[in-house]
Amino acid sequence: MSENAEDKAVGIPAQADGATLTKKDPAPGEILLKVTGLQKHFPIREGLFRRQTGAVRAVDGIDFEVRSGETLGVVGESGCGKSTMGRLITRLLEPSAGKVEFEGKDITHLGVGGMRPLRRDVQMIFQDPYSSLNPRHTIGTIVGAPFRLQKVTPEGGVKKEVQRLLSVVGLNPEHYNRYPHEFSGGQRQRIGIARALALNPKLVVADEPVSALDVSIQAQVVNLLDDLQQELGLTYVIIAHDLSVVRHVSDRIAVMYLGKIVELADRESLYKAPMHPYTKALMSAVPIPDPKRRSAKSERILLRGDVPSPISPPSGCRFHTRCWKATEICKTTEPPLLELKPGQRVACHHPENFEDQAPQDTVLLSAAKDAVELVPDAVLAESAETSEALAAEVAAETASEAAEESVEKSTDK
Numbered sequence: 445m446s447e448n449a450e451d452k453a454v455g456i457p458a459q460a461d462g463a464t465l466t467k468k469d470p471a472p473g474e475i476l477l478k479v480t481g482l483q484k485h486f487p488i489r490e491g492l493f494r495r496q497t498g499a500v501r502a503v504d505g506i507d508f509e510v511r512s513g514e515t516l517g518v519v520g521e522s523g524c525g526k527s528t529m530g531r532l533i534t535r536l537l538e539p540s541a542g543k544v545e546f547e548g549k550d551i552t553h554l555g556v557g558g559m560r561p562l563r564r565d566v567q568m569i570f571q572d573p574y575s576s577l578n579p580r581h582t583i584g585t586i587v588g589a590p591f592r593l594q595k596v597t598p599e600g601g602v603k604k605e606v607q608r609l610l611s612v613v614g615l616n617p618e619h620y621n622r623y624p625h626e627f628s629g630g631q632r633q634r635i636g637i638a639r640a641l642a643l644n645p646k647l648v649v650a651d652e653p654v655s656a657l658d659v660s661i662q663a664q665v666v667n668l669l670d671d672l673q674q675e676l677g678l679t680y681v682i683i684a685h686d687l688s689v690v691r692h693v694s695d696r697i698a699v700m701y702l703g704k705i706v707e708l709a710d711r712e713s714l715y716k717a718p719m720h721p722y723t724k725a726l727m728s729a730v731p732i733p734d735p736k737r738r739s740a741k742s743e744r745i746l747l748r749g750d751v752p753s754p755i756s757p758p759s760g761c762r763f764h765t766r767c768w769k770a771t772e773i774c775k776t777t778e779p780p781l782l783e784l785k786p787g788q789r790v791a792c793h794h795p796e797n798f799e800d801q802a803p804q805d806t807v808l809l810s811a812a813k814d815a816v817e818l819v820p821d822a823v824l825a826e827s828a829e830t831s832e833a834l835a836a837e838v839a840a841e842t843a844s845e846a847a848e849e850s851v852e853k854s855t856d857k
């Protein structure tokens with residue numbers, strides 16, 4: 445990934461050390477957020493009396509934890525419940541069931557007053573930098589809003605602190621009085637990031653932070669998030685609809701399908717040996733940078749059919765209507781999310797790269813026979829290698845930048 449000088453959060457200035465803004469430091473690796481059986485069912489109401497006739501089961505019983513200092517990537521197709529999950533854990537939505545614990549404290553049903561201190565610790569970056577910034581407010585007002593809402597006065601005043609934050613995210617502090625329309629998409633997303641950082645949060649939930657941006661800008665914003673994490677010890681939940689965005693920044697990745705987590709694993713395990721067929725299909729959809737190979741049709745697992753409706757999800761395993769390995773048990777029995785390998789949890793009766801969990805059931809469902817267009821193992825292995833090569837390139841680039849920086853510093857002396 446390339447980046448220019450402006451895009452790097454070089455030498456992030458220190459936070460104004462007003463009493464209210466002292467850096468809080470949870471021990472790295474400690475569980476910061478724990479989610480158990482989390483559900484969000486949106487009621488569907490019809491008729492004159494608005495009677496409930498059904499529900500959209502957007503998030504339907506998920507369990508995971510986020511450790512301090514890590515980045516958890518969350519991926520899945522459109523409509524699988526990623527944003528709803530993000531809004532539940534930041535408590536912008538009230539869960540229908542389940543539990544959310546932050547630093548060991550149950551915050552599932554906290555009211556506005558109880559949530560106020562938490563609002564500082566947990567922040568969200570929104571998907572669309574065009575609609576998430578009020579066009580009538582200046583950048584100074586937007587980035588300074590959290591201070592006013594929380595009634596916090598940073599040392600040196602709000603203006604000084606906002607200008608510091610603008611320079612932290614690589615924007616010109618002199619642009620304090622400008623309006624959102626005067627900035628590009630990437631710059632607007634930086635403004636959104638500055639706003640999220642204002643109160644020195646512990647957890648930042650970024651909902652598709654780069655999907656509205658040009659591909660050339662995406663890497664810069666992802667790198668900025670990465671730099672900020674190193675400098676400020678942030679913990680991230682980064683939501684994306686495919687694996688390419690979270691590939692290089694996540695420590696662990698959760699794969700969602702129709703309101704459920706179907707696989708949760710550390711990055712290396714997930715890329716080297718995905719165990720859920722849906723993960724495997726998502727991985728093969730990650731664009732391959734080599735143009736010759738990109739044109740080869742045989743390099744993708746193309747899932748047939750649309751994602752079923754979350755109003756009446758399929759019985760048993762929700763993926764059985766699109767899975768090429770589905771057997772009768774998949775239709776009748778929901779597979780639990782089990783830790784099949786250390787650090788790799790999977791919900792599947794017939795996982796990839798592991799012994800069959802239902803070996804007695806071998807007859808494929810008729811839908812399975814034409815569920816995908818091609819499942820070429822060899823190509824998938826090759827694409828994993830390409831990904832590794834890319835990772836190596838990024839590492840080399842970062843190392844050479846670091847070397848250049850240290851040469852510059854020693855010359856300055």
Ligand SMILES: Nc1ncnc2c1ncn2[C@@H]1O[C@H](COP(=O)(O)OP(=O)(O)OP(=O)(O)O)[C@@H](O)[C@H]1O
Nearest residue numbers: 486500502521522523524525526527528529685754
């Ligand atoms: N306020 C709401 N009322 C009713 N249904 C909702 C509401 N918000 C979301 N949904 C539904 O819940 C499901 C999950 O939506 P969500 O926005 O969480 O998905 P997503 O994974 O973020 O999708 P995308 O990738 O398109 O952003 C969708 O079917 C959506 O229509």
Ligand code: SF4
Nearest residue numbers: 761764767774792793
């Ligand atoms: S093999 Fe069965 S349980 Fe596993 S993903 Fe396919 S349908 Fe679901």
Ligand SMILES: [Mg+2]
Nearest residue numbers: 526527528651
């Ligand atoms: Mg979304």
